[in-house]
Amino acid sequence: MKFKLKVWRQANQNAQGKLVDYDIDGINADMSFLEMVDVLNDKLIKKGEDPIAFDHDCREGICGMCSMYISGRAHGPQHAATTCQLYMRKFKDGDTIYVEPWRARAFPIVKDLAVDRGAFDRIIAAGGFVSVNTGQAQDANNLPVEKAFAEKAMDAAACIGCGACVAACKNASAMLFVSAKVSQMALLPQGQPERTRRALAMVAQMDAEGFGNCTNTGACEAECPKEISLTNIARLNREYINASVIAE
Secondary structure, three states, rough: EEEEEEEEEEOOOOOOOOOEEEEEEOOOOOEHHHHHHHHHHHHHHOOOOOOOOOOOOOOOOOOOOOOEEOOOOOOOOOOOOOOOOOHHOOOOOOOOOEEEEEOOOOOOOOOOOEEEHHHHHHHHHHHOOOOOOOOOOOOHHHOOOOOOHHHHHHHOOOOOOOOOOHHHHHHHEEEHHHHHHHHHHOOHHHHHHOHHHHHHHHHHHHHHOOEOOOOOOOHHHHOOOOOOOOHHHHHHHHHHHHHHHOOO
């Protein structure tokens, strides 16, 4: 297979970026998108050119590092999949593919397709933790959790923090990410000690990082590779209101 790639190249946050054309052929349909970029980078290095910088780690759809905006969609055209789970057979031979980084003020570009998602880490540090006693772990049977709550908590905990929700949102909102992290702990007994301050602290940090507001268009849920539900945003709103009343 052969493709024409239009890849965003930018030396750093302050440099002027642009789309650069690359023609590539000999691509196996069973290659992942990242493997295709690896092949392109190998050719660029052999020609003495600067390879394309992009984030990657596990390449198993777990770490959330492979953040690319591909032909107008976060992580590309495959539903409920990360970029590393996107295979070239999803494209047609001869296709022109646009590859860009996440576009959000809170995700400044480091280089080319790599962005700094440290804002997510700071949001987690603000309240995404639980108080636990040190020493031997408590027997699980001593903390019974209703099956329905356990399943909802696990669904929320599936969020890998990739930032696709931010990239897909017209406002660059991080509400789906924050709501997933708040929900997974609000639903479990281990998360109760910080419950009254968690939503307030994490939302305040989200606003401080410069993310936009949620206007409920649903693009975040549609593009999330882990299919995190919008119902988590409703839960975050309830947690925030309750915490605000208690704080007063």
